[in-house]
Amino acid sequence: MNTRTSSALQRFAPLALAVALAACAQPQATEEAARPVRVQVIAESGARQAASYAGEIRARREDALGFQVAGRVQRRFVEVGQHVTSGTQLMQLDPVDATLNTRAYRAALDTAKSQLAQTQVDHRRHEALAAKRYIGPAELEKSRLSLQTAQESLNSAEANFRIAQNQQAYTTLRATADGVVTAIEVEAGQVVQAGQVTVRIAEDGERELVTSVPESRVAELRTAESLEIELWADSGRRYAGRLRELAPDTDDVTRTYAAKISVLDADDAVQLGMTARLEVTLPGTPGVYRLPLTAINDTDGTPRVWTVEPKTSRVATKAVVVAHVARDSVLVSEGLADGDIVVTAGAHLLHPGQKVKLPEPDLLAQN
Numbered sequence: 001m002n003t004r005t006s007s008a009l010q011r012f013a014p015l016a017l018a019v020a021l022a023a024c025a026q027p028q029a030t031e032e033a034a035r036p037v038r039v040q041v042i043a044e045s046g047a048r049q050a051a052s053y054a055g056e057i058r059a060r061r062e063d064a065l066g067f068q069v070a071g072r073v074q075r076r077f078v079e080v081g082q083h084v085t086s087g088t089q090l091m092q093l094d095p096v097d098a099t100l101n102t103r104a105y106r107a108a109l110d111t112a113k114s115q116l117a118q119t120q121v122d123h124r125r126h127e128a129l130a131a132k133r134y135i136g137p138a139e140l141e142k143s144r145l146s147l148q149t150a151q152e153s154l155n156s157a158e159a160n161f162r163i164a165q166n167q168q169a170y171t172t173l174r175a176t177a178d179g180v181v182t183a184i185e186v187e188a189g190q191v192v193q194a195g196q197v198t199v200r201i202a203e204d205g206e207r208e209l210v211t212s213v214p215e216s217r218v219a220e221l222r223t224a225e226s227l228e229i230e231l232w233a234d235s236g237r238r239y240a241g242r243l244r245e246l247a248p249d250t251d252d253v254t255r256t257y258a259a260k261i262s263v264l265d266a267d268d269a270v271q272l273g274m275t276a277r278l279e280v281t282l283p284g285t286p287g288v289y290r291l292p293l294t295a296i297n298d299t300d301g302t303p304r305v306w307t308v309e310p311k312t313s314r315v316a317t318k319a320v321v322v323a324h325v326a327r328d329s330v331l332v333s334e335g336l337a338d339g340d341i342v343v344t345a346g347a348h349l350l351h352p353g354q355k356v357k358l359p360e361p362d363l364l365a366q367n
Contacts, residue, residue, distance in 0.1 A: 034313065034355045034356055034357040035346065035349065035350065035354060035355070035356050035357065036346070036356070036357045037306075037308075037343045037344075037345060037346040037347075037350070037356045037357070037358075038343070038344050038345035038346065038359070039308060039341050039342060039343050039344060039358060039359065040291065040292075040295070040341070040342050040344045041339065041340075041341055042289055042336050042337065042338055042339060042340040042341070042342060043289075043338055043339075051217055051220060051279075051280040051282075051324075052277055052278065052279055052280070053211045053212070053213060053259075053277070053278045053280070054211065054275065054276075054277055054278075055209040055210050055211030055212075055261070055275075055276055055277075055278055056209070056210050056211075056273060056274070056275060056276070057207055057208070057209060057231075057263070057270055057271065057272060057273060057274040057275075057276055058202070058207070058208055058209075058210050058272065058273075059179070059180075059202035059203055059204075059205075059206075059207060059208075059272060060203070060205060060206035060207065060208050060262065061177075061202075061203040061205070061206075062182070062200060062201070062202050062203065063175075063176055063177060063179070063200065063201045063203060064197045064200050065090065065173060065175070065176065065197070065198060065199045065200070065201065066173070066192070066194075066195050066196045066197045066198050066199075067091075067093060067170060067171070067173055067192055067194060067195075067196070067198065068167075068170040068194055068195070069093070069098070069167050069170045069171065069194050070191070070192065070193050070194050071093035071094055071097070071098075071171060071191070071192065072093065072094045072189065072190070072191045072192075073091055073092075073093060073094075073186055073187065073188050073189060073190050073191075073192060073198075074092050074093060074094045074095075074188065075091065075092045075188055076090065076091045076092075076184065076187070076188055077089045077090060077091065077092070078090050078181050078184070078199070079181065079184075080181050080182065080183060080184055081180065081181060081182075082180070082181050083178075083179070083180050083181075084175045084178070084179065084180075084181060084201065085175065085178050086174075086175055086176060086177050086178055087174050087175060088174060088175045089172055089173070089174055090173045090174060090175055090181075090198075090199050091172075091173040091186075091198060091199065092171065092172050092173070093170075093171040093172075093173075093192075094171070095168065095171045098164070098167050098168040098170075098171050099168060101164050101167065101168070102161070102164040102165055102167075102168050104164075105157070105160045105161040105163075105164040106161055106164075108157045108160065108161070109154075109157040109158055109160075109161045111157070112150070112153045112154040112156075112157035112158075113154060113157075115150050115153065115154075116147075116150040116151055116153070116154045118150075119146050119147045119149075119150035120147060120150075122143060122146070122147075123143045123144060123146070123147040126139060126140050126143035127140065127143075173198065173199065175201055176201075177201065177203045177204075178203065178204045179201040179202050179203040179204050180201065180202050180204075180272065181199060181200070181201055182200045182201065182202045182272065183199070183200040184198070184199055184200075185197050185198050185199065185200070186198045202272055206262060206263070206266070207262075207263045207266040207270050207272075208244060208260050208261055208262045208263060209229050209241065209260070209261040209263060209276050209278055210258065210259070210260055210261075211258075211259050211261070211278050212251070212254055212256035212257065212258055212259070213246075213256055213257045213258075213259050214255075214256055214257075215250065215255070215256070215257065218246070218257055220280060220282055221243060221246065221259060221280060222243070222246070223282065223283070224243070224280045224281060224282055225281050225282055225283050226240075226281045227240070227241035227242065227243065227261055227278060227279070227280060227281075228240065228241060228278070228279040228281070229241045229261065229263055229276050229277070229278055229279075230276060230277045230279065231269065231270065231274055231275075231276050232274070232275045232276060232277065233269075233274060233275075234269055237269070238279070239263050239264065239265050239266060239270065240263075240264045240265055241261040241262060241263060241264065241278065242261065242262045242264055243259065243260075243261055243262075244260045244261065244262045245259070245260040246258075246259050246260075247259070261278055287333065288323060288331050288332065288333050289331070289332045289336050290329050290330070290331055290332075291305070291329065291330055291331075291332055291342060291344065292328065292329055292330075292344045292345075293325070293328050293329055293330055294344055294345055294347065295330075295342055295343065295344045295347060296320075296322070296330055296347075297317070297347045297348065302319050303319070303320050303321070303322050304317045304318060304319050304320065305317070305318050305320055305332075305335075305336070305342050305343070305347070306318075306342065306343040306347050306350050307340050307341060307342055307343070308341040308342075308343065308356060308358065310341060310358075312355070313355050313356055313357070313358060314353050314354060314355050314356070315343065315350050315352065315353070315354050315355075315356055316352060316353070317352060318335055318336070318340075319335055320332045320334060320335030320336060321333050321334035321335055341358075343356070
């Protein structure tokens with residue numbers, strides 16, 4: 001070997017050694033670790049579709065009270081939110097005119113009584129004169145007609161007096177049932193007309209949920225298997241409900257139907273004005289499966305789920321048809337079959353063909 005060749009080898013020998021060492025240092029390709037997931041074994045359960053509506057708790061009966069006579073409000077005795085009993089004074093009209101009217105009819109009644117008494121005396125005298133033939137039958141008949149007229153005048157005066165007494169009593173507005181004052185429409189000093197609503201009272205007793213239902217779901221509400229009411233202030237308890245009334249026509253603005261649901265087992269926790277949620281449970285539909293909402297993977301606009309091949313523990317995607325979406329679950333009507341293993345947690349971290357770690361067989365059977 002000549003000197004030039006020996007010199008070149010000496011220069012490139014360190015470089016070749018470094019390349020060889022780097023190649024040896026590269027790690028060997030390893031198999032991707034199985035990712036732990038939560039799964040559910042699909043089985044037809046006759047899942048019940050459910051709908052949810054928000055509403056407000058109200059009294060089954062609400063009284064809209066007003067005076068039966070017109071007048072100026074002199075005083076009110078209650079406040080909004082106050083509990084009242086039947087007969088409690090609510091408002092008072094100025095009683096001066098009613099009192100004067102009663103006095104006038106009382107005077108007319110006294111006059112009618114005096115006139116009747118005098119007519120009775122005259123008629124007895126005419127009867128005595130007629131018996132002695134001092135007067136003829138015509139005069140006696142005229143006396144009898146005067147007595148009848150006086151009696152009818154007394155009857156009319158008594159009726160007018162009773163009406164005046166009633167009108168005087170109407171100047172005081174009283175509660176017609178036990179309940180809570182929910183609204184006061186007028187204040188002292190205002191002039192009100194007969195029949196004008198002045199006070200609203202929510203009666204004690206039955207409570208109901210008032211909600212609005214879209215026209216596409218009205219039939220479902222009528223055929224519901226069960227109705228449950230959940231207070232937003234206390235989500236840990238539910239109350240049974242029963243459809244009491246469904247409006248025959250839609251609201252002019254919202255185009256929805258007003259529904260009133262009786263709260264069957266209401267207790268003190270169900271307060272007027274509370275916000276509540278109505279859960280509508282429908283009869284089961286064959287071939288429908290319920291899955292947690294986390295099982296659905298919708299990245300391209302098509303609902304899909306990850307299914308696991310039991311032999312290889314690898315995942316693949318399946319397109320499904322979602323029949324209904326509830327608060328935390330979905331009902332799948334197409335795309336799944338009994339025995340499929342569906343990933344219910346961790347679906348967003350998977351890719352096709354990825355190996356997953358399934359739960360123990362006994363835990364798998366419980367999911």
